[in-house]
Amino acid sequence: MKNSRGKQKLRPTSSLVKGALFNMLGDIEGLSFLDLFAGTGQVGLEACKRGAKVTFVEKNRTLAEKIKHLSCGQVVCMDAIRFLETSESYYDIIFADPPYSFESYDKLIHLALKKLKNGGIFVLEHSKKLNFGADKMKTYGDTVLSLWRKEDG
Template identity: 50%
Template sequence: MRDLRPTSNKVKQALFNILFDVQDKSFLDLFAGTGEIGITALKKGAKPVYFVEIEKKRAGDIKKKASKFSQDFKIISKDALKFLQNTPNKFDIIFADPPYSYKNYKKLIEEALKHLNKNGIFILEHRSNHSFNADEERKYGDTVLSFWYRGEE
């Protein structure tokens, strides 16, 4: 199993303060890990929430936790990039928190942006030694949240 680096409470709180209202928004949690980001979205009324976590045990743990709050979610135990490349679904909010050693950022960003609905938001959590030409960046210690906003076409 790969190392788990859950999003800190400070960053999670900041993220949901920025997103403000996720009620009835479709939400994709890539590299879900513990599932805390997607579960917080579920608690705040996002639906449906998709969790993509390659580790089957973690995916099972997420399912147990998430089902306490809602049934409007789906767990996919698959590589996040492969999921994006093969899903026809689009989302209002996509959150990705790949391992800090992740090598495919460029492809991940490219694929995620293809799967945003109008007015959708893609958020990438990463280390502060990376910069990706996002629409907005918010820094929290050595963690950065990069935001891409998709307007109306």
């Protein structure tokens, strides 16, 4: 969604979807949590409150600076795809909420799954108009949470 100046408008995760996400994840205390396309940082901040070690990735410098002032984790001002391509870290949980106009879903999913630890979970928030063949999908109005689990092995 764009505003009158043609810039991408923020579409924060609704309280309903955020609650559902953390119900799906269960106890995340002590786990590494990557919040891609962090926006306002609200999902990562909730993960912090629940005891996760959070890395926020947001390419908008203004938003990244705001997250730094609120955050309990590391904030990286960088494009999410570029971060996944260059990071040497692996995560227990990766959450991504790209803009609905995002066009590189296949690349995002592929890279995120590669950055999961064994047993890790990748959750993608997206429009219900899209289907990616995830292990599990939950629909909340126009929003879907698609979940993949990296099996041990």
